[in-house]
Amino acid sequence: MLLCDIGNSSASFLDDNKYHSLSLDEFVNFQSEKKVFYISVNDRLKELMKQKAHFVNLEPYFKFDTIYKGLGIDRIAACYTIEDGVVVDVGSAISVDIMSNRMHLGGFILPGIASYRKAYAEISPRLKCELNTQLRLDAFPQRTIDALSYGVFKGICLLIENATHQQKLYFTGGDGQFLANFFEKAIYDKLLVFRGMKKVIEENPQLLH
Template sequence: MRGKKLEYQLLADIGNSRVHIYDGKEVVHLLPDEAIAKFGTKKVNYISVNTPLEARIKAETVWENVSNKVHITGEYKTMGVDRRTLCLSHDNGLFIDAGSAITVDVVERGAYKGGYILPGLSAMLGSYRQISDVLDVTLERSLDLTRLPLTTKEQISYGIIASIKALIEKHRENKPLYFTGGDGDFLAGFFQDAIYDEALVFHGMKRALRASEELGIRN
């Protein structure tokens, strides 16, 4: 019964600007005010990287912070709870969370093997703009990566996308590629057999909660 109950429990992933809530079927992305107004009285297990919001959640909701139940073998000290959780979603793979930053993490047989951080697509475009007006372009979203480009807009888009892709391919070996985050779907389109899953972090949460319960039963 326990496992079944968890399937339908509300889960939340609280980022710096949005609260992402999962009901077992779909993910909704809300501002903190909206999320608290709509779900504050409901039982919600959450992880959060938003420390300033913590006091409000304690005062205005019945939610439970389960961040301390999320651990993966090989994690490092300052590793964000959202990344730890994401890496628990599957036992093997590259996990790419493409949001304001892009994190790439490698997991083998359930253990964290390391990773790296890139600026998100929007931050990258912003940094070209800072350098020179000549480099102020929008991303060419239908870019052909099979040939070297010959316009500034395409050469910038190629620089961003092809460099992200080249480094992921280098670490891919035969692992599955799991994408999530706002630009995850777009980036996944440049890879063969990549999986985009908006709810990836929630699969990780479910597994962490189940493991924590089982540990509780054993002890």
């Protein structure tokens, strides 16, 4: 079974248990002889996807209990196998979604870590630097790189903690493993979105034929 999650900067694949990704430029020319089940948040590729043979859009098959308007299919897929907990997808943006008894209670979106770094650089050349990923958040910073990093990571973590209320935390996405390190009981699952896609296919076995 070949699964594909198309984002705003890349397309990720799960071929049975093998994971790999392509840039969007590479994905445009990607062809497959076997059926590819996909979700996509990339509006620019909508027409292209209609032309790609063997590609099946899973979005219409998700049955998700929420009153949230405009919830992205990537967020739905990430939450789809979670009964209770907070799902944090850390990519080009950071989405935080709260699940209770398989019901989506709502959520919020933050800029991704790279976007914070870019915003600092646009304020002043002196603020253009890599963030300190080894920073401790229990002491006030004493140099600029740490002050920038603290502002980013502490702010993100406090918002997530405020939404958690002792629930389990599930992290996914490219920077998910890093951000999960700031929380004691966080679970990092690189394949969380793909697990949601697999569940939809199990619920709709006719898709395999």
